Amino acid sequence: MKTIIYYFTGTGNSLYTARKIAEEIGGAELISVRCEPKQVSAENADMIGFVCPVYEWDIPGTFKEFIKKLSVNKNAYIFMTATYVAIHGKCFETVNSILEEKGAHLSYGRAIRCVASQCIAYPPFPPEKIMIPHMEKQIKKAALEIKSKTLRDYPRMSQLSRKRYDSAMGPYxxxxxxxxxxxxxxxxxxxxxxxxxxxxxxxxxxxxxxxxxxxxxxxxxxxxxxxxxxxxxxxxxxxxxxxxxxxxxxxxxxxxxxxxxxxxxxxxxxxxxxxxxxx
Ligand SMILES: Cc1cc2nc3c(=O)[nH]c(=O)nc-3n(C[C@H](O)[C@H](O)[C@H](O)COP(=O)(O)O)c2cc1C
Missing domain, CATH: 3.30.70.20 (Alpha-Beta Plaits)
Structure with missing residues (x-):
């Protein structure tokens, strides 16, 4: 079975998550967003993963463009985990809609709460000693579910965030x-x-x-x-x-x-x- 996990990371939370899931599944290949999508196609993969942080209630733009250009096996089991701290927004919906244009869809989605790492704007929070063990538990749970190809509906953006998205995120x-x-x-x-x-x-x-x-x-x-x-x-x-x-x-x-x-x-x-x- 061929498994590929594509990831974007800035401060390591998402790469750590991707690695732990890869270890649990065994034999999964990890591919960074820095690669050229045409050279790392998922056309022949049976299991495909996307792991990235939530940025501005969505996924990072670079990762969006990467997934758009990526060829996928539409019959594969496709999972996504997003690392975040408070509001995951529409990140899963974004990825699922890109996949739908390719005739595929997300089979599994889970948001993983982590230490927030936007140090330009605020100190890291919640404290590492609380959050790292909690993150570990969530990753373990996700990895076991993914390994057994559990189907899990992905988290949606809340009604409140949806209403406020343009005014809250638009300026940034x-x-x-x-x-x-x-x-x-x-x-x-x-x-x-x-x-x-x-x-x-x-x-x-x-x-x-x-x-x-x-x-x-x-x-x-x-x-x-x-x-x-x-x-x-x-x-x-x-x-x-x-x-x-x-x-x-x-x-x-x-x-x-x-x-x-x-x-x-x-x-x-x-x-x-x-x-x-x-x-
Ligand atoms: C530019 C930026 C925007 C972010 N936006 C959100 C957000 O909208 N919601 C949220 O819960 N966390 C947000 N975060 C926190 C990150 O999602 C979180 O720290 C993530 O785990 C970072 O992943 P990484 O370590 O793989 O880069 C943001 C962080 C950065 C740097």
Whole structure:
């Protein structure tokens, strides 16, 4: 049986989830969103998985585009787990509707509650010592269900979130391309280029030994949390200042704020995956 799990991760929660599910199933191949979808087709897979974080009550745009371009076996058992902290929104509906255009559908969906890792906007919460064991339990449950090909209707967006989606998320999505204008490096930057390698969006290039962000950022924070010298800083971009919303008002990255990533996912795990595709 051929099983492929496709994933997007910024701070490791989703890669950790994908790995644990792969271990439980046995023999599953893990493929990053950084790959070219045409080269990693799921046409011959019997089981297909999608694992990603919830961003702005949906899935990251890059992952959406990846799934759109991916060929799938429409008769496969297809599962999705999304990592999130509070509101999963329409993420499962988005993936199912992309699959339906290919004549396929989600057989299973489960949202996994994790430590939130948007360190540009707020400190990680809930506390790791509470959340990591809880996350572990949820992943175990999902992995066993997936292994036995349980059918599970995927979680839908609540009526309240649906009503509020455009007004709550629209402003952020409108200025998303401005987000990475807030990043800069201080003199702790050692020009190691790790930020470039861990970015799931291929958004960073190195110029004169320093990272340059090229405005295809989803704010995943991988560059920030995996920088070995904490040299990447953030200043609220003007477009967000002008938004004047709660998140944009509290956007900042104090020196002492913990730069959370999943404790078992190190930078080398994200890079290994990049080497696999010949980069
Ligand atoms: C840009 C951004 C947007 C987010 N939006 C949401 C959201 O709408 N709802 C939610 O519950 N969590 C949200 N989160 C929290 C993430 O879904 C959560 O931390 C996730 O586990 C991160 O996965 P990763 O570690 O694989 O990158 C957001 C995080 C980021 C960085």
């Amino acid at each position: 999505l409108a200025v998303e391309h401005e987000y990475d204008k807030g990043f800069y490096t201080d003199d702790r930057c050692k020009s190691c280029g790790l930020c470039q390698k861990v970015c799931p969006n291929r958004n960073i290039t190195m110029q004169n030994g320093r990272p340059v962000w090229n405005h295809h950022c989803h704010g995943c924070n991988a560059c920030v949390v995996y920088c070995p010298t904490k040299a990447i800083q953030f200043k609220t971009p003007q477009a967000y200042v002008e938004l004047g919303t709660l998140i944009s008002k509290i956007m900042c990255l104090p020196e002492k704020r913990k730069r959370y990533h999943h404790p078992n996912i190190k930078a080398k795990d994200l890079i290994k995956d990049r080497e696999k595709i010949g980069e």
